[in-house]
Amino acid sequence: MIKLKLFYDKNLKQIKIPSVLKSSRNRIVSNFIFDTGSPHTILNYSDSLRLGIPHVTKSEIIRMGGRVYQSYIFNNFEIIFKSPEKEIIKEILPVRVLKPNSLKMERIEEMDRFPNILGIDFLEKGYKFVCDIVNEEIYLEKEELKTEPVNQYNNSFKPLLN
């Protein structure tokens, strides 16, 4: 069983998970806020620039914080986590970047305020979300896929000739 520990900030009332983010160009340390209210995983605009992610493939219009943003999708995105047993867990999933509709400083600063969001699409990778806030037992877990060794002479094999 793969297990990922989530960290609860009692003051800010946010559930976060530390991660390493990788694109084909760069690698950065960051963290995600886990948000089951978000259908998609969203990458902060500044982090997307640090990773050298191109904003070319338009995706949905996203409404957030009373404003409407054009999102850009990037498919080849790797998120790396670690388990409490110090195992590395890598997931590849599409991320969306919300781009400011103006490059004015106040609009970019506003985008800086948006955190990275780990959305429902991450749970669709097979993770179960366990959340006991009072006892601070918050984690994601997933069954490890075990591949059977390939055996061409297994029991289901029926020879044509006896």
Place this chain on the structure above:
Amino acid sequence: MFVMLSDLQLLDYSEENLEWFQENSKQIQEKFERKIIAIKGKKIIASADNMNLLLSTLKKEGIDSSEILIERVPAKNEIIIL
């Protein structure tokens, strides 16, 4: 000499820094509200009003920002609802 940390080392440091930030977020918020802060070795090594300024400060100091935990500190009377 530049030593590139492994993913596991980066995650270990990042987790330590995140835990430190969360344990001290109230005091940090008092001093750094509305700022973006850079945390390394359980210390705030830089802060700025926006990410661009923070990254250029780190660059001037010769610090590789890719290995630093960057946190956004909300204002004291501000709640983030996504």
